[in-house]
Amino acid sequence: MSLELFALILFAAILLVLFLGYPVAFALGGVSIWVGSMVMGIKFFDLLPLRIYGTMQNIVLLAVPLFIFMGLMLEKSGIAERMLQTLTLLMGRLHGGLALAVIIVGILLAASTGVVGATVVTMGLLSLPTMLKRGYSKSLASGVIVSAGTLGQIIPPSIVLILLGSVMNVPVGDLFMGALIPGLLLSLGYLLYVLAFAYLKPEQAPPASREELNAFKGKGMLKEIAISFLLPFLLILAVLGSIFAGIATPTEAAGIGAVAATLLTATQGKLSMKTLKEVMSETTFLTSMVFMILVGAAAFSLTFRALEGERLIVQAITQSNLSPVAFFWLSMLGIFIAGFFIDFIEITFIFVPILTPLFQKFGFDLLWVGILIAMNLQSSFLTPPFGFSLFYLKGVAPKEVRTIDIYKGVLPFLLIQALTLLLIYFFPKLVLWLPQMLNQ
Amino acid sequence: RQDLKQAAGVEQLNEAHSGESIEWIAATTWPPNFPILGEGVQLFAKQVEIMSAGRLKIKVYGGGELIPPLEVFDAVSNGSIQIGHGAAYYWSGKIPAANFFAAVPFGFNAQQMNTWLISGGGWQLWQEIYAPYNIIPFPAGNTGVQMGGWFKREINSPADLKGLKMRIPGLGGKVLDRMGGAAVQIAGSEIYTSLERGVIDAAEWIGPYHDYTLGFHKIARYYYYPGWHEPGATLELLVNKQAFESLPASLQEIVRNAALRANLWMLSEFEAKNAEYLEKIVSEGKVELRSYPSEVMRALQSTTRQLLEELAEQDATTRKVWTHVQSFKQKMKGWNQISEAAILPYLQS
Amino acid sequence: MKENYLPVWLAWLDQINEYIGRGIRWSALLMVLLVCVDVISRYLLKEGSALFPELEWHLFSIMFLLGSGYALRHDKHVRVDVIYARLSEKQKAWLNLLGHLLLLLPFCFVLFYASEPFVYRAFVMQEQSPDPGGLPYRFIIKSTIPAAAILLGIQGFVEIIQCLFVIWHKGIEPKHSNN
Numbered sequence: 001m002s003l004e005l006f007a008l009i010l011f012a013a014i015l016l017v018l019f020l021g022y023p024v025a026f027a028l029g030g031v032s033i034w035v036g037s038m039v040m041g042i043k044f045f046d047l048l049p050l051r052i053y054g055t056m057q058n059i060v061l062l063a064v065p066l067f068i069f070m071g072l073m074l075e076k077s078g079i080a081e082r083m084l085q086t087l088t089l090l091m092g093r094l095h096g097g098l099a100l101a102v103i104i105v106g107i108l109l110a111a112s113t114g115v116v117g118a119t120v121v122t123m124g125l126l127s128l129p130t131m132l133k134r135g136y137s138k139s140l141a142s143g144v145i146v147s148a149g150t151l152g153q154i155i156p157p158s159i160v161l162i163l164l165g166s167v168m169n170v171p172v173g174d175l176f177m178g179a180l181i182p183g184l185l186l187s188l189g190y191l192l193y194v195l196a197f198a199y200l201k202p203e204q205a206p207p208a209s210r211e212e213l214n215a216f217k218g219k220g221m222l223k224e225i226a227i228s229f230l231l232p233f234l235l236i237l238a239v240l241g242s243i244f245a246g247i248a249t250p251t252e253a254a255g256i257g258a259v260a261a262t263l264l265t266a267t268q269g270k271l272s273m274k275t276l277k278e279v280m281s282e283t284t285f286l287t288s289m290v291f292m293i294l295v296g297a298a299a300f301s302l303t304f305r306a307l308e309g310e311r312l313i314v315q316a317i318t319q320s321n322l323s324p325v326a327f328f329w330l331s332m333l334g335i336f337i338a339g340f341f342i343d344f345i346e347i348t349f350i351f352v353p354i355l356t357p358l359f360q361k362f363g364f365d366l367l368w369v370g371i372l373i374a375m376n377l378q379s380s381f382l383t384p385p386f387g388f389s390l391f392y393l394k395g396v397a398p399k400e401v402r403t404i405d406i407y408k409g410v411l412p413f414l415l416i417q418a419l420t421l422l423l424i425y426f427f428p429k430l431v432l433w434l435p436q437m438l439n440q
Numbered sequence: 441r442q443d444l445k446q447a448a449g450v451e452q453l454n455e456a457h458s459g460e461s462i463e464w465i466a467a468t469t470w471p472p473n474f475p476i477l478g479e480g481v482q483l484f485a486k487q488v489e490i491m492s493a494g495r496l497k498i499k500v501y502g503g504g505e506l507i508p509p510l511e512v513f514d515a516v517s518n519g520s521i522q523i524g525h526g527a528a529y530y531w532s533g534k535i536p537a538a539n540f541f542a543a544v545p546f547g548f549n550a551q552q553m554n555t556w557l558i559s560g561g562g563w564q565l566w567q568e569i570y571a572p573y574n575i576i577p578f579p580a581g582n583t584g585v586q587m588g589g590w591f592k593r594e595i596n597s598p599a600d601l602k603g604l605k606m607r608i609p610g611l612g613g614k615v616l617d618r619m620g621g622a623a624v625q626i627a628g629s630e631i632y633t634s635l636e637r638g639v640i641d642a643a644e645w646i647g648p649y650h651d652y653t654l655g656f657h658k659i660a661r662y663y664y665y666p667g668w669h670e671p672g673a674t675l676e677l678l679v680n681k682q683a684f685e686s687l688p689a690s691l692q693e694i695v696r697n698a699a700l701r702a703n704l705w706m707l708s709e710f711e712a713k714n715a716e717y718l719e720k721i722v723s724e725g726k727v728e729l730r731s732y733p734s735e736v737m738r739a740l741q742s743t744t745r746q747l748l749e750e751l752a753e754q755d756a757t758t759r760k761v762w763t764h765v766q767s768f769k770q771k772m773k774g775w776n777q778i779s780e781a782a783i784l785p786y787l788q789s
Numbered sequence: 790m791k792e793n794y795l796p797v798w799l800a801w802l803d804q805i806n807e808y809i810g811r812g813i814r815w816s817a818l819l820m821v822l823l824v825c826v827d828v829i830s831r832y833l834l835k836e837g838s839a840l841f842p843e844l845e846w847h848l849f850s851i852m853f854l855l856g857s858g859y860a861l862r863h864d865k866h867v868r869v870d871v872i873y874a875r876l877s878e879k880q881k882a883w884l885n886l887l888g889h890l891l892l893l894l895p896f897c898f899v900l901f902y903a904s905e906p907f908v909y910r911a912f913v914m915q916e917q918s919p920d921p922g923g924l925p926y927r928f929i930i931k932s933t934i935p936a937a938a939i940l941l942g943i944q945g946f947v948e949i950i951q952c953l954f955v956i957w958h959k960g961i962e963p964k965h966s967n968n
């Protein structure tokens with residue numbers, strides 16, 4: 001049997017086990033071990049601990065447990081809910097107001113970190129329960145959270161862009177600048193979608209009731225705003241401020257946020273040993289959930305690479321005599337399809353080095369291509385069935401939110417991403433204008 | 441790019457050769473396609489394939505593709521891959537003396553290093569030190585003199601190093617610490633943002649060609665030279681001992697020769713590309729090119745000497761290599777002064 | 790609740806990950822504090838150190854690797870529940886039984902088998918941080934990988950027996966299925 005056939009078997013078996021409902025981490029790990037051992041022998045997995053050790057040492061990933069700790073502290077202390085309640089009340093009778101607020105928080109978090117697991121889990125913890133309690137539809141709420149939580153990949157600083165810069169040999173600063181307008185456009189698309197959704201299906205994105213609003217205006221509105229809104233706002237300021245003031249790296253800022261959240265909880269008299277233990281336990285659970293998926297994925301991509309599973313896609317793109325436009329779209333399609341199988345780092349390493357000289361040969365601007373690839377890679381976090389962001393949200397979601405709700409919820413956002421990609425394709429200035437202006 | 445063109449002939453050669461071929465897996469510490477370093481390893485693999493008429497094929501994986509960059513040593517050592525490419529100082533946690541075979545502050549430049557390794561007994565020593573780990577090392581690349589780094593503030597005297605927060609790994613960082621600065625460890629992907637926002641005051645990377653890609657010239661005012669901490673980092677091929685010894689003598693010689701060719705090719709590319717990109721950086725940015733004041737260089741040098749002396753106290757192998765390096769330098773000193781050092785000023789125009 | 794119907798030795802095995810988990814969860818708090826101390830000492834005292842970042846990733850690794858059995862005990866490893874949500878408790882038990890037996894335990898076995906020499910090499914070399922001022926004894930942190938394989942394996946075994954109880958002892962409450 002050819003190697004590619006084994007690669008297909010590997011993928012099909014994982015999909016089956018995954019869909020039956022066995023934990024994602026062990027489905028990935030277990031199936032890969034079987035297929036890999038059958039083809040390469042068990043000795044091949046001597047490489048597995050090396051990969052896991054690489055994940056352990058990756059300091060940027062520390063942002064995940066730090067953000068989770070912060071999110072849990074804000075959730076357990078009730079600060080997050082109170083803040084979102086007040087926010088809803090402040091928005092008055094605006095339908096979908098809470099979802100808009102969540103997207104804006106997502107944009108702010110995206111500007112502070114590039115680690116997707118961190119933002120999706122944090123936002124899921126903070127806002128999903130409140131949105132559901134407020135009567136939002138499960139799929140809208142989860143779609144908003146996963147897609148806003150994944151904005152960190154395209155809004156700088158972003159790990160994808162840094163990797164692309166080093167592999168494509170394009171200055172990282174230019175990529176950051178180039179990604180800014182597309183990232184904001186995408187965010188704008190999300191906001192507009194929520195407004196449209198709320199207009200068409202107001203009952204699925206309800207505002208505060210009139211009674212609530214009257215009650216809110218009646219008794220000490222300003223005090224409530226000050227306590228439940230300004231305090232958490234100070235927290236966001238501590239996180240973002242410490243980065244922009246050059247005090248902390250983006251990863252460390254997450255730690256500042258966690259301490260700030262703990263202090264905030266203490267000032268409101270909610271910090272007990274019980275709360276602390278709960279927060280620590282849940283942080284351990286969620287961190288382990290996220291990173292055991294990465295451990296399973298390490299076994300998977302090790303096997304997938306050794307089986308040369310990527311070769312089929314690469315051959316399809318590079319071995320035919322294509323026009324520049326056809327080559328371009330086939331590359332994008334290839335990267336998109338690869339996104340179902342493997343994570344963005346692997347894709348950046350496997351495809352981009354092969355494609356870059358060809359893009360160059362066909363005369364495409366590499367900066368512009370890089371941003372389009374980054375947009376495309378961002379989608380790979382969100383495409384069912386294999387999108388990591390979807391798993392992360394499922395891991396923190398209340399029981400009543402099913403995987404299928406998340407799948408349904410993310411589809412419109414994927415469509416918005418495709419539209420933004422087209423927009424950038426037809427108007428390259430959206431990418432190139434800012435870096436060009438700043439370089440003058 | 442003559443070398444790359446030759447590779448086109450590989451497939452025909454393969455067809456002509458009917459014997460069975462050996463397949464090796466290589467992993468590097470560099471990202472795939474990484475300018476010069478990654479490219480050089482690809483070139484090495486292609487040359488081996490051409491020279492051996494397809495009897496030995498090497499499939500190259502970039503850092504992070506198969507295994508994380510810094511796990512190359514372990515993977516070659518345990519035989520799960522046959523060959524690796526990196527720099528010896530990455531393994532200084534396992535073998536403290538390994539630093540000397542890549543670069544130590546105020547160590548060797550490329551020419552001195554090659555002389556030491558090939559004709560001064562250095563390579564022999566290197567092989568002895570790697571032998572217990574089942575690895576045979578080959579010199580396979582050199583970065584040439586690196587740059588001192590990107591600074592947001594001026595360095596006019598040793599006192600300016602006090603409180604300087606700089607991204608500089610390894611022994612260079614330790615020297616900075618001792619001079620009152622703070623060597624900060626930051627993930628590669630966060631260096632740019634940290635320098636831009638001022639979490640750190642300075643950062644060193646490699647030389648003009650690679651630094652240009654990271655865009656530091658957009659965010660830092662001063663570009664200091666020379667790279668005292670890496671006056672010429674040597675890169676290495678690591679070959680698993682059993683794998684190498686199982687090759688017929690002709691293939692062994694092909695691997696050895698291709699490694700030495702990579703050694704020369706990478707150095708030449710570094711020199712040519714750095715010259716080109718230095719001009720680009722100076723003409724494009726508002727960057728001020730500056731040399732470290734000699735007073736600062738002297739202070740760094742004497743701190744380095746103390747540090748290396750202390751490291752030698754702690755580890756017998758380090759002592760052995762450090763002594764070897766010092767006596768070699770002593771031997772070469774008289775000649776170096778009246779050859780390279782004497783003629784260089786007259787060779788630049 | 791579940792302790793009631795488990796034999797003593799099994800209940801004891803089941804407690805291992807609980808106690809270890811309750812211990813290692815403190816590394817979450819420690820990590821948060823360390824990061825802040827690191828930032829403050831660099832910003833105010835202008836001190837950089839290889840020690841802090843290394844301690845941080847050591848704690849992080851301890852948390853996610855040694856916590857993996859603890860998370861399995863509480864069924865916190867995420868599942869796609871498109872089909873799972875519709876299964877009966879017995880069917881779920883069958884799925885988990887087969888999954889743990891055919892996937893989880895082999896995975897733990899291979900992980901242990903592959904990482905044991907990895908740790909041993911680090912021990913023999915007395916590997917330490919490559920950065921001056923970093924932590925020594927890398928074999929300790931590397932040993933969290935085989936340790937995770939053992940802890941996950943133990944919990945996997947316990948879960949398998951519990952699945953058998955659910956399958957054969959009608960009317961017994963299945964354990965913690967909060968996912």
Ligand code: NA
Pocket residue numbers: 109110111112113114115151152153154155156157158
């Ligand atoms: Na970001």
Ligand code: NA
Pocket residue numbers: 586644645646670
């Ligand atoms: Na350097």
